[in-house]
Amino acid sequence: xxxCGDTMDEIAIKTxxxxxxxxxxxxxxxxxxxxxxxxxxxLLGPNGxxxxxxxxxxxxxxxxxxxxxxxxxxxxxxEDSKVREHIGLVSEKMIMYDQLTAKENLKxxxxxxxxxKEQLEKKIYELLTLVKMEKWxxxxxxxxxxxxxxxxxxxxxxINQPDILFLDEPTLGLDPQSSSEIREFIxxxxxxxxxxxxxxxxxxxxxxxxxNRIGIIDYGKIVAMDTSENLKxxxxxxxxxxxxxxxxxxxxxxxxxxxxxxxxxxxxRKNDTHINIQAKGAEAFDxxxxxxxxxxxxxxxxxxxxxxxxxxxxxxxxxxxxxQASEKIPMMEHRHGPRPMPAKRIR
Amino acid sequence: xxxVMLILMPLLMMVMVGFIFPSSNSIQNTxxxxxxxDNGPLSKTFITGLETMNNQxxxxxxxxxxxxxxxxxxxxxxxxxxxxxISANFTSSLQAGHWGNISIIIDQTNPQMSLMLQSILSxxxxxxxxxxxxxxxxxxxxxxxxxxxxxxxxVPGNPSYFEFMAPxxxxxxxxxxxxxxxxxxxxxxxxxxxxxxxxxxxxxRFSIILGKTLAQVVRGLIQGVIILLLAIFxxxxxxxxxxxxxxxxxxxxIFSFVGLGILITSFTGKEExxxxxxxxxxxxxxxxxxxxxxxSQMPLAMQYIAKCFPLTYAAQALRKVxxxxxxxxxxxxxxxxxxxxxxxxxxxxxxxxxxxxxx
Numbered sequence: 001x002x003x004c005g006d007t008m009d010e011i012a013i014k015t016x017x018x019x020x021x022x023x024x025x026x027x028x029x030x031x032x033x034x035x036x037x038x039x040x041x042x043l044l045g046p047n048g049x050x051x052x053x054x055x056x057x058x059x060x061x062x063x064x065x066x067x068x069x070x071x072x073x074x075x076x077x078x079e080d081s082k083v084r085e086h087i088g089l090v091s092e093k094m095i096m097y098d099q100l101t102a103k104e105n106l107k108x109x110x111x112x113x114x115x116x117k118e119q120l121e122k123k124i125y126e127l128l129t130l131v132k133m134e135k136w137x138x139x140x141x142x143x144x145x146x147x148x149x150x151x152x153x154x155x156x157x158x159i160n161q162p163d164i165l166f167l168d169e170p171t172l173g174l175d176p177q178s179s180s181e182i183r184e185f186i187x188x189x190x191x192x193x194x195x196x197x198x199x200x201x202x203x204x205x206x207x208x209x210x211x212n213r214i215g216i217i218d219y220g221k222i223v224a225m226d227t228s229e230n231l232k233x234x235x236x237x238x239x240x241x242x243x244x245x246x247x248x249x250x251x252x253x254x255x256x257x258x259x260x261x262x263x264x265x266x267x268x269r270k271n272d273t274h275i276n277i278q279a280k281g282a283e284a285f286d287x288x289x290x291x292x293x294x295x296x297x298x299x300x301x302x303x304x305x306x307x308x309x310x311x312x313x314x315x316x317x318x319x320x321x322x323x324q325a326s327e328k329i330p331m332m333e334h335r336h337g338p339r340p341m342p343a344k345r346i347r
Numbered sequence: 348x349x350x351v352m353l354i355l356m357p358l359l360m361m362v363m364v365g366f367i368f369p370s371s372n373s374i375q376n377t378x379x380x381x382x383x384x385d386n387g388p389l390s391k392t393f394i395t396g397l398e399t400m401n402n403q404x405x406x407x408x409x410x411x412x413x414x415x416x417x418x419x420x421x422x423x424x425x426x427x428x429x430x431x432x433i434s435a436n437f438t439s440s441l442q443a444g445h446w447g448n449i450s451i452i453i454d455q456t457n458p459q460m461s462l463m464l465q466s467i468l469s470x471x472x473x474x475x476x477x478x479x480x481x482x483x484x485x486x487x488x489x490x491x492x493x494x495x496x497x498x499x500x501x502v503p504g505n506p507s508y509f510e511f512m513a514p515x516x517x518x519x520x521x522x523x524x525x526x527x528x529x530x531x532x533x534x535x536x537x538x539x540x541x542x543x544x545x546x547x548x549x550x551x552r553f554s555i556i557l558g559k560t561l562a563q564v565v566r567g568l569i570q571g572v573i574i575l576l577l578a579i580f581x582x583x584x585x586x587x588x589x590x591x592x593x594x595x596x597x598x599x600x601i602f603s604f605v606g607l608g609i610l611i612t613s614f615t616g617k618e619e620x621x622x623x624x625x626x627x628x629x630x631x632x633x634x635x636x637x638x639x640x641x642x643s644q645m646p647l648a649m650q651y652i653a654k655c656f657p658l659t660y661a662a663q664a665l666r667k668v669x670x671x672x673x674x675x676x677x678x679x680x681x682x683x684x685x686x687x688x689x690x691x692x693x694x695x696x697x698x699x700x701x702x703x704x705x706x
Contacts, residue, residue: 059547060547061543082549084547084548089544089547091544092540093540095540095543097541109544112544112550113548160548
């Protein structure tokens with residue numbers, strides 16, 4: 001949590017009991033968060049948890065029903081036009097016109113910010129080079145692949161050099177290579193320009209890779225907020241790891257022997273040859289491998305497993321991520337376009 | 348909704364066709380002006396006879412006019428539906444044994460009505476002529492029916508029903524272009540997400556909707572021009588009034604609708620819904636606004652409804668300018684109504700749009 005030592009100068013976004021209701025559904029439930037300047041803050045949660053709604057309120061696209069928030073020092077309700085000067089939004093949808101070229105799109109949106117012509121030209125070139133799209137400047141966006149479009153989507157949000165960048169599921173629907181490239185750009189922009197970033201995602205790995213701090217959101221409430229390590233430790237306790245072993249000649253005897261080790265907390269037998277072992281302490285690995293070898297077991301595969309979002313989520317909320325996604329109706333009538341179905345979206 | 352349309356459509360079609368052709372019942376209390384250019388007694392006799400017949404049958408409301416130009420202006424202003432001119436040498440002609448000249452001036456914007464009026468007036472004058480002849484049996488007249496009737500219009504040519512309909516259709520098409528174009532434009536931006544891009548930028552909300560609207564206005568005007576050109580070159584319609592006025596009317600027509608278009612667009616989630624609501628308005632308006640048949644032929648209740656629609660005024664003004672060559676004074680009521688309607692709707696619509704955009 002943000003310490004009492006942080007002054008307002010160091011805080012980019014502050015929300016106090018921010019709430020948003022849609023008829024009987026409470027999408028965002030009294031959320032109080034502080035985001036520090038220059039940090040990459042992750043909002044982690046399943047679909048329908050309220051991530052997008054929260055982002056939309058902070059971008060002044062939706063009005064809260066309760067609570068308040070300041071973004072870049074300006075109140076989102078009373079000084080909304082000032083807020084807009086300092087933010088950029090990389091939304092779930094591609095904010096661009098297919099019929100225009102990359103350059104034309106950037107120019108159009110640049111004009112919304114009253115950027116002088118020469119500066120705009122320079123900025124466009126700079127941004128296109130940043131994402132390695134300078135050769136595509138004069139090609140129609142309609143001809144781009146999804147990965148390329150998303151790159152343009154990201155730099156479009158940077159045209160006005162915002163202090164704060166909101167990214168709503170920036171790698172959803174992308175192939176692994178594109179996802180990794182986008183994450184690289186995000187990191188680069190954060191480091192070079194000290195841009196504060198708020199990222200929503202439902203992938204723990206992504207949150208882990210990019211975010212300084214992560215807030216876990218469930219049913220509109222923030223249920224945990226900390227660094228990635230600390231969150232994982234909540235599940236497993238400090239100093240604990242989970243290992244997956246593949247032992248072709250696994251016997252019940254070996255399993256029992258492993259279970260009886262002091263450093264081992266829990267063993268789950270997945271099938272005839274796979275076991276997951278939760279163990280604690282620096283000696284754990286040695287103990288486990290020794291036990292297996294001494295009993296003529298052959299280890300064909302060994303892997304260290306991290307707690308996944310599932311684990312963290314289950315631990316904190318007491319229910320699975322998947323339960324929630326099937327319980328809730330994932331399609332809400334947002335005023336600005338249809339919500340994406342879980343996990344899949346057409347770009 | 349669709350079932351309602353299924354039944355309503357044929358019903359309305361029938362009603363519409365019925366109203367296009369006036370029955371003699373609809374010729375009641377038609378305002379007609381009489382200009383008596385003759386100083387002699389015989390013209391006064393004629394007028395008295397006319398008034399007596401009229402009192403019995405009530406076809407017309409008679410009023411006075413000074414001359415042809417006066418009648419012309421009154422027709423252009425929509426004050427009268429026709430005029431009767433008794434020529435200056437009426438009495439002297441008759442006394443000399445020649446025909447007395449009577450001219451019937453018709454309103455060419457309403458060919459059906461004019462036709463009816465013509466035939467009724469001709470019949471009436473015929474009767475009067477016979478009466479006159481009977482009174483003078485003692486002296487056989489060289490002419491048995493002494494009154495000679497000729498029919499004139501204000502502008503040359505004889506417009507047909509097509510000419511009556513064309514201006515209304517132009518006005519209607521232009522307005523519909525706006526009504527369908529605006530929701531489509533905004534829904535497109537909503538769906539692709541670019542609307543968010545605009546809303547997140549420090550752009551004035553008003554300028555967003557203004558931009559969208561202007562684009563649709565231009566589109567509507569271009570469509571109007573195309574139809575106008577088609578009407579002129581393919582169908583021989585002649586514009587007797589000024590083209591500038593035509594554009595002014597079209598522009599004001601669109602302007603009066605802009606507010607409504609914005610309102611409907613703001614509050615509907617999908618383009619289909621917006622278009623459906625738009626259609627619900629457009630449909631009765633098409634039939635009731637005097638595009639396909641003059642409103643004077645509709646029952647009084649429907650006439651009042653028609654008077655609430657901007658399309659009624661736009662179509663009427665266009666008709667006057669295109670067919671009759673009317674100038675601004677003649678269409679001032681229509682222009683004012685269109686402008687006021689537009690302003691009022693805009694004042695309501697713009698704050699609503701701002702509110703809807705930040706739900």
